[in-house]
Structures are given as structure tokens and as C-alpha cells.
Amino acid sequence: MHRREKIIIGTFLAGLLGMSVLFASLAWVLWRESIAAENAYAGNLATTLGERTERIIADVRDMLATFDKLPAQRCSPEHLDALQNAAVSKPYIRGIGFWRAAQRLCGVGFLPPAGIKPLRADRIYPNGVIAWWPSKQTEVGGVKLFLMRYGDHDVAIDPSLLLDLGPSRHRQAVLWVDKLRMAAMPPDAELPPPGAVPIGVTLKRSQGVIVSHYARDEILPIDIVASEPIENFWSRHASLLTLGSVLGLLLVLGWTDIVFRFSRYQLRPATELRQALAAHRICVQYQPVIDLRTGACVGAEALARWRRQDGGSTSPAAFIPVAEEAGLIQEITLTVMRTAIRDLARIRREARTVSINVNLSRDDLRNSRLGDALAEGLKAEQLEPRLIKLEITERALVNTDTARQLIHKFRDRGHQVAIDDFGTGYSSLSYLQSFELDVLKIDKSFVDAIGTGAATSQVILHVIEMAKSLGLQIVAEGVETQEQARWLVENGVFHAQGYLFSRPLDLSDFIEFLRSRHAHDDR
């Protein structure tokens, strides 16, 4: 699988994975938050009902204590008014009675005149309040009442009115006292008994309800089991879920953007080239330079080659401009140069006079980094500088002091400097004269025109003349036919390179080429 395909598939998978993870994380967080909120809410429903019930019982207990202190004569209109006012102020009170011992003397509300006398009290509080839980014995008009008595007064409470479920019609609640079902709202509410529901909140997905259970035994042994449909859950958390979805979408968009930016970056040729450099996939091939008079190989031009992971290669014409644009060209030059120096040691074992030409770019002439590295490399390998020739394209030959100084320094060290691809730019004789050069390499386009009768076929003669007038050695590039070779010799060009002699070769092949050439010479 090619790298590009890998990146595209990887990008797709990363995007998909990221989206899944983000959505899953968000959903999980939202779910947890919602459940926590629901726990608090649903827990509050049962707790609210339970605490309200306890508060009512405590209020009634306190209220009863005040009745015995009323100054009015018992069963007088003033006394009954006071009782009536108390009953009206608390809607859950069904009646208040005044007793002497076990005889009800008067009262208000909807209770039998003789009052209710259950067989046994369920709780007698330390302050002397007695409570009877709702039971058959306290039933009046089909309602089992709570009874409380303190001193000479008692109060009857309708327990169903303790379960105020608010506006929701879908909620249910059942009040249990001493594990006995006392009241339900609505009256036919079907909820599990307290023993069957854990205290707190239980989410019963299969039944689509949230069940809460409140249990306490302080003022009275109370259990409240409440439920509500789970649909309410979604409606209640709609805003949170919407917010979460929007946030999730934004996160996913952000993630996708990051992934695709990274992918695009990865797919950029410059990135690929950078990775190729790091992975030492920029290799060097050598195109022999031949002495046309003797046929001997006198040198070679080191050419960068980008070997891809899939076995293919990218032409320098494709990646050199990318490298120049990405600022990687100097790295490539250094790579080629170091490889050439390393290979030169082996090459010299076959032919001691063979030199290697290394191409420099415009960036290489902007600082001394390359020159310094070159000097160090040669020193390390104990090679003479003359064995490395430096080629600068006509377009790269910028007329700056730095470039000029660098070229001067190269030549001072013993390197020959060649102008490459001459004729593709617009250099004039005077321009060339301003540089210290040793060799001129005629571009292939001029060599191709030799013997064709084309207009450009005459230009090469002027180039040759110019080079000669400047005292430069001449090398013809791209020689492919014997006719071209012969013509060049006839016109005073004695060095050439091109497919006529050899394609660019790997080091081993180049060494083999050298051997064959020397053997040929020996013959």
C-alpha cells in the first residue's frame, strides 16, 4: 500500500475514531451528568415528599401543644373558632377534637362526634404526644387518617394530602408507615413495596420509569416510594443534551479539521521529502563524464535520487523545486555531498583521477555551511579538494558578494567550479566574467540541436567560443549519439556526459563502469 493511500485511510480511520471517541465521551459525560442530576431530582421528589410529611407531623405536634394553652373556655365558640382556624389553615387536617380523658366533648371538622379511639397508639413521643398511624381503626369515609393527640386535643390528618406531586400527571407516590401502605397518589398507584426498592434512586429502563425511595424513622417510621416516567428525563435534560450535542459537533469539527490538516500536511511533497531525508531515502547516482578523445571516464556528476518506499523513484526535476521551495535544498545538497565524499573513497580505488561533481543550489551560496561541511568531509576522508567539483546552475549563479566570496573560497581550497545547464538562462559574457569559474557545461537542449539544422544549432558554436574565450573547460551534457560526440570533438569540446555513454548509475554499477572503461583503455 502506498504512503498516500495509507495516509488517506489513516486519516479516515483517525477521523472516525476521534469522532466516535468524542461522541462516546461526550455522551458518557452527559449521561453521567444527567443521571446525577436525575438522582438529585428524583431523589428530591421522594425526599421532598418524605420531609414534607415529617414536617407536617412535627408542625401538627407543635400546634397541638398550643391548643392546651388556649385561654378560651373549652368548647366555647371562641375555643371552637380557634380550632376551626387551625384546621382551615392546614388543608390536610380533617378534624380537631377536644377531649376529657377518653371522651370527646367537642371539635371541628369531618369526624364522628364521639371521635376515633384506636386500640393501641403507635408512638408516644417524649413530650407526651401520641400518634396513631393510619389504619382500619382510623378510617373515616374510606380514608385512613393519621391521628395525633396532645393533652386534651387531637388532630386527624388525611395522609393522601401529604403527597403533593406537583403539576406532573405522570408521577406516582405511595406513603408507607411502619411498612403499611397508608396513602397513594393517585389512589390506584402501582408501585413496589419499600422492601423491594433500594433506598435512593433506581432507573428501571425496562419499565421506563425512575423509582425513588425515601426511608426514615425519626418522627414516624416513614417510607415513600415515588416514580415518574423516564420520558420526563429526556424532556428535563433536553437543554443539556442539546448543548452537549452542539459542543460535541464543534469538537468533532475541530477534531476533523485537525486530522485533515495533519493529513494534508503529511501528504505535502515537502513533508514527504523531509521524511525521506530523515529516512535516508535520498540516494546518489553517478552519471559518468567521458573524455571524448580517449573514451576514458574522467569523472561523474552526482545526482540526487529519491527512492520511494514502494520501490519507485521520483525525478529530481520533480522534487528539487519542492526542496527549494520548502527550504530543504541545502539538506539535499549536504546529503549528496556527504554520500559522494564517502563513495569517492571506493571510487578512487578503481580510478584515482576520477572526480565527482556536486550540484549546488542558490541557497547553498547564501552561507558557508556547505563549504564548511565539505571541507570537514574531505578532511575526514583524507581526500583532495580537487576531487570534488562544484556545479552551479546558470540561474543559481546570483551576483551577490556572498556568492562571489564563497565561489572564491571554493576555488582557493582547490575545488573547480562549473556553470551548469549553461544556455538556459540569460547570462552574458560580461556576467560570466564577473565570476571565477573553471568549467562550462553546455545544456542538453543545445546538444540535441546538433546536426538538426535548427536555429539553436548555431548557438552552441557561440557558447563554445565564449567558453574558450573565457578559458573555461567545456563539458557537453545529454550526448546521445555518436554524431553529437563527433561534432563536439570536431568543435573542440572534449568532455561529455549522456546516455550515449551511460545512464546515471548506482555506486556499484558506476564502479563496474569504471572497471570496464579502464579495461577498454587497457586494450
Added chain:
Amino acid sequence: MTTDNFSFGFAILTRLVALMLASCALVACAGHAPTRPAAVVPSVRGHGSGNTERSEAEVKRDLAKNERNTLSVSEAGYYLDVLQARLVQALGADVKLSRTPDRIGIDLAHRVPFESRGPWISEASCRLLQPLASALVEYRKTAVVVKVGANGTGKDAERLEERRAHAVAECLSRFGIALRRIVIMTTPSAEATPATDVADAGLVLDVELILRDGKSGR
């Protein structure tokens, strides 16, 4: 003045003298502190013998003769519940109560001290019984059994118990409890040992329901 007139005058005079004497006696009694055993005594029965049970039953039967003073068995639970709560209200949450289906025992030991060297209780101690007595006045369908311990055996101890119980009964009656509702229970004398005359002898009041037809939850 005729003989009839004389007889009438004499009769008036004797009644006035009797009234004066009675008044003097009452004033003397009322002004005397601490309280001494009353001249009108409640039923006194020995404690712990078969005869005692019968006698207590007799007292309750006497009380039950008045229908208004009795309870049906079905009312007993409610009556005792509200009475218990009333006692808690009157005596405080720390009062020691024991309960059976027709009786509430009130342990007043250390709450109502006796005079250390006499069979009576002080006015202050008597007043401590007022809230309790007020509650019991209201709950009149009960008999009040007074039990006093003297930390000793023998005639002396029994006599001390009885006199102290009388003092308690007298005190309760002053706050409105009819003496006929009060039963004093004493421990029958065994071998003679000197009574230890301690001030905080045990005092227990049993408030027993008077049930119709002599029924009892016991």
C-alpha cells in the same frame, strides 16, 4: 321556752360545737406541716397474699358500681394510651412507667422523698405530686394503688410503710382524687427486723383501670 324549743336549741348548740371542733381540727390539720396520716383512711390491704387480690378486686368492684367510672375492655387500650401520654406530659419524659393491658405503674422512687424521721411527706414533696394528681383526677376510671417501701421487715417496717402510704394518699386526695379510688398496699409482716428509717423509700403508684363486669386484661 318549751321543751321542744329547748331540745331544738340544744341540738343546734351541739351541732355548732361539733362544727367548731371539726373546724378547729381541720384548721389544725391544714396548718400542720408535714402532713400526717388522715383521719379518713383509704382501703388498706396487705401486699402479696391471696387475700390482697380479693380485697383489691373488692375495691374495684365497689368503684365499678358507678357505671360512669368504668370502661369497656375495648376502650382500655385507648384509655391507657392517652393516660400514659398524659402522665409523660405531667411528669416529664424521664418518668419510669411500666404498662400492662389494664395498668400503668409509675415509679416515683427518688422523685417524692419522705421525711427522714417520720412517716409523713413534706408539703414540698406533696406539691410534687400535684401534676400527677391533676392528671389522675381527670382519668377517674382508674384506681390508684399506693405502694411504699420502707427498706425493712417486721411490724415496725410495715407500720412505717402504711403510714407513709397514708400520707401519700392524703396528699393525693388534697388534689382532688377521691379516697375511695386509692388503695394502699403494704407488705405483710414477717420476722421482726427494725425498720430503716430512710427518706427515699420506694414509692410506686399503680393506676389500674376499672373495667366493666370486673374484667381485666391481666
